[in-house]
Amino acid sequence: FIISFGMRTNMGMAKLAMRNQTDNNGTPLHKWSVATESAMDSSFFVGYLITQVPGGFVASMYPANKIFGLAIAISSFLNLLVPGAINVSPYLDMFIQVIKGLVEGVTYPACHGIWKNWAPPMERSRLATLAFCGSYAAVVIGLPLSGCLNSWFDWSISFYVY
Structure with a gap:
């Protein structure tokens, strides 16, 4: 879950760094309304909410460890696409965030499935x-790390580290 939640925290820190980014004329590169920023923040959770219950059914029918690993792998790949999507359009970022949420929604139920099959009942x-x-x-680790990476390098670096 460290990877999964680390990917969630870096967007907030990246947005802070993006606000300070300007072109050669001093014009901000990313001028989003509060509504657009709110939609970018919440779009992940739209997908995440949808797949919680179906994720439990899927984790009971298929190997939960494979579902968990596949969900983290796909989400990590989608996380690599976020900086490019933000540069293209906030709506493309929202779309990718919804897909990430759909994929990551199965991780909690899959983790329970892993422990159901692999852990002794008393443990x-x-x-x-x-x-x-x-x-x-x-x-605790991701927010300060993302902030440091964004200040030392570029706002997009934290998407590649996680």
């Missing part, structure tokens, strides 16, 4: 708690 809750702590660790 399941402890191991699941440990696995889900990765989401909190990602925020």
Whole structure:
């Protein structure tokens, strides 16, 4: 979950760096309205919400570890496309974020499926708690790391690191 949540945190830090980016004339490169920025932020969760319950069914029918790994791999690939999409159009970014949400929506149910099959019954809750702590660790590590990467290099670098 560290990778998954790390990819979620870098957009907020990247937007802060993008606000300061200008062309040669001093014109901001990304002039978005508050509504557009809000839509960019929430578009991931539209897809994420849709696949939570179906993800549980899929994880019970197919190997949960493969579903989890495939979801993280596809989401990581889509994360690489975000900087280019932002430069093309905020709507293209929203589309990619919705697809990322659809893909990542299966990760929580798949993780439960992994522990159901691989962990001893008395250890399941402890191991699941440990696995889900990765989401909190990602925020603690990811936000400062994204901020440092954005200030040292470019706003897009954090999308390639995660």
